[in-house]
Amino acid sequence: DAGVTQSPTHLIKTRGQHVTLRCSPISGHKSVSWYQQVLGQGPQFIFQYYEKEERGRGNFPDRFSARQFPNYSSELNVNALLLGDSALYLCASSLGNTGDGELFFGEGSRLTVL
Amino acid sequence: RKEVEQDPGPFNVPEGATVAFNCTYSNSASQSFFWYRQDCRKEPKLLMSVYSSGNEDGRFTAQLNRASQYISLLIRDSKLSDSATYLCVILTGGGNKLTFGTGTQLKVEL
Secondary structure, eight states: OOOOEEEOSEEEEOTTOOEEEEEEOOTTOOEEEEEEEOTTSOOEEEEEEETTEEEEEOSOOTTEEEEEOTTSOEEEEEOSOOGGGOEEEEEEEESSSSOOSOOEEOOOEEEEEO | OOSEEEOOOOEEEETTOOEEEEEEESOTTOOEEEEEEEOTTSOEEEEEEEOTTOEEETTEEEEEETTTTEEEEEEOSOOGGGOEEEEEEEEOSSTTOEEEOOOEEEEEEO
16 A cells, blocks of 8 residues: 655755645545654644644744645645755645544655755 | 753664663643654654553653653664664644654664
């Protein structure tokens, strides 16, 4: 069975551009979460979606947005990119909304902003 | 103060050594606690949940002290394959929002 898949795996953008990252959860999983991991730090929570509704939002500016589609896949959008947005963006899926703590992470999208 | 604090390491230990990692958290309302493992340039994966009664999984033992807001992970008889970053993680509130520490890097050497 396929795990969580993310695309693209690597991308380079310049300041001010926009980026869209995509995620497909494990089949049957209805919850998708997005995390940002800067080098040397632990992942930081950005969003959680469950059944296509936003269920949680971390401390990120409005330049960050996301959505979940009827097939439970998800997109993370970041507008007006800054150098500090350079990071590994991780998508994680889980069966349900409430936490038993086990999130299944994809390998991430590594974004470099120049 | 960070919600979850860990010593970043690195901890360099010889094969077969016992190593212990500690973690403190600031939110007393935190509900659930976990250790995740992250290999270099890979995604985090759940290693084990942490319970007040303590729990063991092979060479790994996790402990939670709610009164002191302290979590620990003990690895016995460490193997080269244990080399990774160990992330202390808490779940607070509803949903699936996990708060990660910065991680402790372990290097097991011959």
